Amino acid sequence: MAIRVNPTRMELTRLKKRLKTAVKGHKLLKDKRDEMVRQFMLYIRRNRELRAEVEEALGRDMKRVAIASARMGDAAIGEALLSEAGGDVSVTVGERNIMGVTVPTFASQGGGQIADLPYSFAFTSAELDGAVLDLADLMPKLIELAQVEKTCSMLADEIEKTRRRVNALEHVMIPETQKAIKFITMKLEDNERSNVTRLMKVKDMILKEQQQARQQYTVQPNH
Amino acid sequence: MSQEKQGGKMAVIGDRESVMLFRVLGVQTVAAETAEETARAIHRLARDGCSIIYLTEALARLVPEELARYQARTCPAIIPIPGSRGSDGFGKEQIQSNIYKAVGMDLQ
Numbered sequence: 001m002a003i004r005v006n007p008t009r010m011e012l013t014r015l016k017k018r019l020k021t022a023v024k025g026h027k028l029l030k031d032k033r034d035e036m037v038r039q040f041m042l043y044i045r046r047n048r049e050l051r052a053e054v055e056e057a058l059g060r061d062m063k064r065v066a067i068a069s070a071r072m073g074d075a076a077i078g079e080a081l082l083s084e085a086g087g088d089v090s091v092t093v094g095e096r097n098i099m100g101v102t103v104p105t106f107a108s109q110g111g112g113q114i115a116d117l118p119y120s121f122a123f124t125s126a127e128l129d130g131a132v133l134d135l136a137d138l139m140p141k142l143i144e145l146a147q148v149e150k151t152c153s154m155l156a157d158e159i160e161k162t163r164r165r166v167n168a169l170e171h172v173m174i175p176e177t178q179k180a181i182k183f184i185t186m187k188l189e190d191n192e193r194s195n196v197t198r199l200m201k202v203k204d205m206i207l208k209e210q211q212q213a214r215q216q217y218t219v220q221p222n223h
Numbered sequence: 224m225s226q227e228k229q230g231g232k233m234a235v236i237g238d239r240e241s242v243m244l245f246r247v248l249g250v251q252t253v254a255a256e257t258a259e260e261t262a263r264a265i266h267r268l269a270r271d272g273c274s275i276i277y278l279t280e281a282l283a284r285l286v287p288e289e290l291a292r293y294q295a296r297t298c299p300a301i302i303p304i305p306g307s308r309g310s311d312g313f314g315k316e317q318i319q320s321n322i323y324k325a326v327g328m329d330l331q
Contacts, residue, residue, distance in 0.1 A: 092231065093231035139248065142302075156324040156325040
């Protein structure tokens, strides 16, 4: 488990610097994650509402078409709906930046109104008209749903990534760096201690030598 | 920060009955039945610069790789919608999986 590091002062400074960066990065990423989750919660609420609404309305429309096709026959309805483009639906596409995630913005253009139905009324049933007009009304909602849902899924992706990074920093990078720093400090202290003992020993030896020399010096003149 | 582009295109991919209603409104429609047709339609529309692709839920279930591939990109947005047989809950599942991904647990 222990990481192999050189127990040198240079390595120690390097590791300390790295730990400082990691801690700072961890804090920043955590803040980023929290803010993104907050934003995400706002969007996901809207997403749920819109989806429920759109699914209900679309389901109703589809049912109406089914009724209409039962009344008119499959071929007739196909023909009626083949007459193309009563309205012109296109969207204005923009980009927005939410916490560093580029998400698209869609705005419906022309509001999805339909001037008049493009098929002849002679052979079509009223259900079909209702379905088409309802769908035209639903278009802005559909477009908003697209924007919100895309935003949500991109945010979710980014949040997941950020959370991984936060966890990696918190549980791997920072503890390991701390361990390495501790290892180096202990090793250095140990070296220091052995150095001190060595010095003491040398001092003792020198003192002893000096004492012996002095004794010899003081003893000799007596002879 | 945001630049706007006019006239982004929309398209709907689905089985014939689900899709024909959109055609009256001037939305580009592509009829598809199988996974392969759907995948091809998605790629073609994406290359054409389509901004929003609506996809019926039944078909969306068939092409998870394609959905995952375009999820990371800003455009196109691929949005599941209920088809002519009504909703089968795919859209709601996706919302739920997004929540799970973001929060790390299921919220109701």
